[in-house]
Amino acid sequence: xTPSARLxxxxxxxxxVTGAVLALAAGICAGVGAGAGIGAGAAAAAxxxxxxxxxxxxxxxxxxxxxxxxxxxxxxxxVLVRRVSVVPYGRMQFVEVTAGxxxxxxxxxxxxxxxxxxxxxxxxxxxxxxxxxRLRDHLATLGEARAAGL
Numbered sequence: 001x002t003p004s005a006r007l008x009x010x011x012x013x014x015x016x017v018t019g020a021v022l023a024l025a026a027g028i029c030a031g032v033g034a035g036a037g038i039g040a041g042a043a044a045a046a047x048x049x050x051x052x053x054x055x056x057x058x059x060x061x062x063x064x065x066x067x068x069x070x071x072x073x074x075x076x077x078x079v080l081v082r083r084v085s086v087v088p089y090g091r092m093q094f095v096e097v098t099a100g101x102x103x104x105x106x107x108x109x110x111x112x113x114x115x116x117x118x119x120x121x122x123x124x125x126x127x128x129x130x131x132x133x134r135l136r137d138h139l140a141t142l143g144e145a146r147a148a149g150l
Contacts, residue, residue: 001065001066001067002062002064002065003061003064003124003125003126003127004108004126004127004128004131006106006107006108006126006128007061007106007108007125007126008058008061009106010102010103010105010106010108010126011054011057011058011061012054012057014102015050015053015054015057016050018050018053019046019047019049019050019051019053020050022046022049022050023043023044023046023047023050024043025046026039026042026043026045026046027039027040027042027043027046029042030042030043056079059079060079061126063076063077063078063079063082064076064077064124064125064126065077066124068135068138071088071089071146072086072087072088072089073086073087073089073113073122073139074086074087075087075113075122075123075124085122087113087115087122088146089139089142089143089145089146090143090146091115091116092113092114092115092139092140092143093114093115093116093143094114094140095111095112095113095114095135095136095139095140095143096111096112096114096136097109097110097111097112097132097133097136098110098112099129107128107129108125108126108127108128108129108132109127109128109129109132109133110123110124110125110126110127110132111123111124111127111132111135111136111139113139
């Protein structure tokens with residue numbers, strides 16, 4: 001499964017707001033210091049950079065995926081360096097659901113899986129609140145059942 005389409009809308013909104021602020025600041029600073037033409041060029045350059053950032057964000061959004069299997073959870077991510085984490089249910093210590101202020105506006109949450117090895121912790125961003133709660137409860141139940149034999 002992949003993150004919610006609302007995550008993509010959230011990333012677009014963040015890029016648009018950041019790009020607009022940077023374009024305005026670059027245009028004003030360059031315009032005051034070197035003239036209106038240079039200011040307009042600086043603002044246009046900031047808009048182009050924001051567009052390039054949107055392309056990178058799109059690829060990053062598309063790279064996240066997770067799959068629940070019988071014995072483990074697979075989380076894959078990465079654009080340049082592809083990473084695949086396999087987290088056995090029995091190794092999970094706890095499952096955490098977090099949502100920052102911007103995520104809450106878009107009704108999204110991130111599920112974090114914690115294991116004994118800090119390097120193996122995995123996270124799944126951009127899930128709908130209902131899916132994040134379902135996944136948390138499901139993983140916690142499976143983790144308890146698999147850890148009972150240890």
